[in-house]
Amino acid sequence: MHRTAAPGRNRNRSLLGLAGAAALAIAMAGCSTPAAEGETSGGEVVFADYGGPTNESRQIAYFDSFQDETGTRVVSASLQDAIMYSMLEGEEGDYDLIQVSSDSLIKYKENLAVLPDGVPRADTFPEEIQDYAVGGFLIGITQGWLTDTFPDGGPQDWADFFDTEKYPGKRAWPGAPGSYDASFELALLADGVAPEDLYPLDLDRAVAKLDSIRDDLVFYESYPEVQTLLSTGSASIAVSVTGQFTALMNQGLDVTVQWNEAFLSPNFFVIPESAENKEAAYELATWLADGERQAVFTERTFYGPANEATFDYLPEDVASKLPGGPGNDGSLYFDEQYRADYLEELTSSYTEWLAG
């Protein structure tokens, strides 16, 4: 269920993890299959993600050094839904690590590998996914605006967001069918539901609240449109993944991100039980959990780190802009179990509301 974003630090674990990895590496050297072709000693491990800048940052922060250090080839695959679902359902496939959403993790848990004790867990993630999630980061979904828009300070919470008298102007809002993000949750929070009472979601109440603001919304189909809508002044506030606000800041604009009642969503790989190179995948998982390497990745992407230890390697001005960063209090987590169980209801309710 929901909780705030800063559980205690745990550095012993990562030390333990390194030891575990070393042990694994020795074990693997003993029984390694002959390398398919060429010089590499330790075979390969295949990860599947959606490419783009995240993939590039992963290569630079983690995979290049892992490959040099261990001799295990890290192969990047462009994620195919068909392969992903068949592996999640327990069948054989080419991937060793697959980027999935939290609801998929929960839905297909029994076909996923539980991380061995030696592999450090993502300690900023909700407890129920820590044993499966590898190489993760946190995405924030919240409201942000150009600081100039509200010189006397902008909305403090979702109730303020719905107050179009006090904070006039259009709100940029996710408009692709099925892209409900945090829409139901934030509507209920605005309507006075306490964070701990959000689930199970009262969809009728949420939809009624959403209806009340519909005329003040301008919808986007893909996240980058948020930048256009905000920077032209076409929308005064946007609800979006925080990466879009970071992108605007990188263009030199002064953007305020409201972390209070922001939703944090973990993003990660899982290792399917049917993966061919599980041992190498565990070794890579340990590599990915290292704070110093995560700091390199974080500085490139501005996603929130999966391990608290990473903050030790980040400058203050970077850390303060991150989901789960110091001072960015009041963030909430989704109930991923509920969202997994009710995926179809949520999608169809939201699509019907959008089309209505």
Added chain:
Amino acid sequence: MQPTRTQTEKRWLLWPPLAFFAIALGIPMAMLLVQSFDRGGGAFVEMFTMSSFTAALLRTLVMAAVVTVLTTLIGAVYGLAIWAAPRWFSGILLAWLMLSLWTSIVVRTVGWMLLEIPRGAIYWLLSSLGLVEEPIELYQTALAMYPAMVAVMLPFVVLPAMTAMSSIDREQLNAAVIFGAGPTLVLRSVILPALMPALISGGVLVFVMSLGFYVTPLLLGGPANLTVSGLINLQVNTLNRPDLGASMSLLLVAATVVIYLIADRLFKVSEKWG
């Protein structure tokens, strides 16, 4: 028809296009059919119980009809203008049309978006003329969506209309004028009869193609204008229900074929192409 060629020679020429369509159309359709029975074929019934689907289907048909009427009317005027204008100006009109035809539909849609958003280019123009002060309420309304869709479809009416007009004998027009016909009568009894078949075949083409609109209405018209294509995308990419997506796709293809066959029976469309 070349009398010197034998029947066998001509039949041989049919094989490459037939083979192409068997591969490029037949195989994907067969795969769609297989996929739609992924969960036992219940998807064909299930989709009609989904109010979001029936609403999207109706919306798509209405939208395609509106686009067809608007495009045919504007296309006729545009085609006539190209035909009647002095050479340099008809060159410009034609260049505009081809330029838009050669530009990706996504690029054009984003272009319209930048024009139409509350503080976009239209707002900027109007406000610098002192005509508006508040951001404009145009983006994500029907008024924002139809011009963009008509612009996408316009070449498919204008090009056949131009071909039809160029086949009018100018002497026939001169004759009509000499015998005392006014502009209205010339338009009604000489120009329209020549133009009509082209407008009908162009209109059918536009209607059928408009059934596939997705990004343009969703972005410019707002999410209230979700089409069947958008719903198919949702089934496949978000809900992991490829069987539903496939049966909706098959229905859309079937509807297209049926509409085309009816139009062909009524208007002899296929005889007018080529």
